[in-house]
Amino acid sequence: REYGEISLKDIDQVVKSSFPLCMRHLFEKLREDHHLKHGGRMQLGLFLKGVGLNLDDALAFWRAEFSKKVGLEKFEKEYAYNVRHSYGKEGKRTDYTPFSCQKIILSTPGAGDQHGCPYRHFSEENLRAALSRMGVNSRATEDVMNKVRNKHYQLACTLTFEAIHGMQCDAGINHPNQYFSDSQKIFQQ
Ligand code: SF4
Known part of the structure; x- marks a missing residue:
């Protein structure tokens, strides 16, 4: 794989090897609870964008977890927009940068x-x-x-x-x- 890109199939492995504790914690909580509140979704979501997860993979990633908790329909209605938004694909199309x-x-x-x-x-x-x-x-x-x-x-x-x-x-x-x-x-x- 090219440097500067991760894909969904690599994600579990790179979490263990290369995620800082703040992101590893969010990732593990998401897997455990199939949910993260807004602050966690922003912090992890923009980080994942920064490590090169593309929008389709990001949607698949959040959908896979959230649909276990809130159902697919609610995910598409209430959460998918925000994922696209943070990639600059909705609203003002601001391309948000990952948090320092x-x-x-x-x-x-x-x-x-x-x-x-x-x-x-x-x-x-x-x-x-x-x-x-x-x-x-x-x-x-x-x-x-x-x-x-x-x-x-x-x-x-x-x-x-x-x-x-x-x-x-x-x-x-x-x-x-x-x-x-x-x-x-x-x-x-
Ligand atoms: Fe490390 Fe910075 Fe994450 Fe804190 S916010 S765990 S210092 S990478």
Whole structure:
């Protein structure tokens, strides 16, 4: 496959190898609940657009999950428009750009919301569990938690990236799509 594009059949594998925790969490919640509230749909949807999921695949992706919960008809009526909209195919045809870390970190998820930055918005217990599922060892986990305590969320994410990839990330993480492309570059070397 070409660099800079993902297709639906690759998605489960690239989630595990190359999604930052914020997006991995949204993806897993969507698979589990077959639903995400608006903030989560925007954060994950625009990220997926940024990693190269085309509109047809995006529609198929959201339809497959949402139709299990709300039914196909309701999906087509209430949600499909928004997917097309975020690809600039409806309304004012604005081509929306994926959210930066700063925007995500400053977001304010409410009850039932799954968006946001886990380094900022998760409880310590949930963050530790998530890092362990990502394969971060206990020593690196302590380094990550240290950054979190000092409110250096992007540095915490950078350390996670380095622990998982076994490689320095000199630029630091400042955008979920940058995390993804830096990761893919390593795996495709
Ligand atoms: Fe996502 Fe950025 Fe937070 Fe990492 S630092 S989890 S990429 S928002």
